[in-house]
């Protein structure tokens with residue numbers, strides 16, 4: 411067996427694109443993108459997001475995928491292979507997925523629970539808030555569902571790149587898109603009367619799509635830009651070691667530029683579909699106020715309330731919705747586990763099977779700590795950005811808000827100033843392909859992206875522009 415066969419590889423471009431898109435399309439697309447769009451002037455946010463995706467996002471995603479393919483290594487060893495003095499960066503980008511995997515799987519467990527709850531209709535007669543609170547503070551059930559979810563993810567990664575990850579993504583991603591389109595269309599035809607006001611899905615659609623420049627100040631515009639940048643950064647799964655790991659499994663004949671474009675388009679279209687699905691529905695049943703929920707409270711409280719308010723069909727839509735969310739969470743979790751497994755295989759010369767078992771045990775221990783944060787040792791901590799946190803939020807803050815921007819800044823410095831952007835461009839043009847956005851890429855990676863990331867880091871850490 412040669413080195414490549416041992417590490418595994420995608421069978422071709424489609425498998426890679428779907429797996430990478432599967433990673434990119436995750437909870438962020440569903441529980442944050444629609445909320446940010448509604449909060450930030452609808453179409454205005456979409457416009458800023460697309461511009462950033464084509465410039466900032468394009469540069470970061472291209473860089474990581476090329477680093478993976480060029481070095482043929484997982485994140486832990488890839489950076490050191492580019493320049494031995496920069497091995498420490500591998501450590502940064504491997505710590506991030508180690509922190510994220512456990513809590514993402516805890517949330518994955520909550521999703522499984524909710525899908526079953528809609529199947530059994532066992533939420534009927536309870537308030538959605540009470541149901542969620544009761545569930546996550548239970549000392550047993552969240553752990554059970556977390557373990558089920560984690561073991562499923564581990565099984566996929568254990569099976570390997572080709573027969574595990576790639577096969578899973580080629581099945582789940584098309585179903586996910588079909589479910590989203592179905593629920594999205596359904597949501598447009600909803601209407602609901604509250605006292606004397608009738609709200610329709612189309613009114614909600616207008617809030618989402620039509621740019622709202624009303625009361626737009628410079629400060630507000632800055633908030634829109636930061637929100638879009640932070641969201642994009644998280645959404646394309648960069649600075650988590652994932653794209654380096656997946657890049658290392660991309661066949662040499664694959665056209666990287668086309669793949670990067672397709673991944674970004676896929677991720678953005680799905681985020682927009684999520685908005686189409688969520689904004690009109692929430693608006694119809696809860697009015698403008700409902701649109702201020704994001705994250706777990708959107709997914710596990712607001713949406714269930716909406717489904718309950720729909721009457722008979724609500725439980726069916728609820729099942730479809732949580733199935734779709736589950737698929738998004740599975741393919742992202744698989745990718746984050748793979749980032750760690752790839753690192754362990756390359757660094758410690760472990761077999762995939764052994765690395766998967768080790769990583770699962772680590773995630774299990776950390777995940778139990780996360781679950782316990784809502785029950786055994788519940789506490790509230792105020793973070794430097796002002797939000798109140800439990801264990802899960804602390805993990806999220808350290809990884810997303812601190813380590814990820816730092817990893818990305820350092821990656822830009824390494825590529826922009828040490829190994830030079832041409833090294834990445836060469837990987838893109840290895841088979842004689844064209845790289846038309848060469849100038850843009852160089853300017854982005856050397857100057858614009860690192861500067862923007864420094865501001866993003868400060869904003870996310872301290873929330874100074876409120």
Ligand code: PFF
Pocket residue numbers: 433434435436437438439510511514644645646647742743745746
């Ligand atoms: N792009 C993913 C999302 O939007 O949710 C980011 C991600 C988070 C990927 C966590 C993987 C993961 F485990």
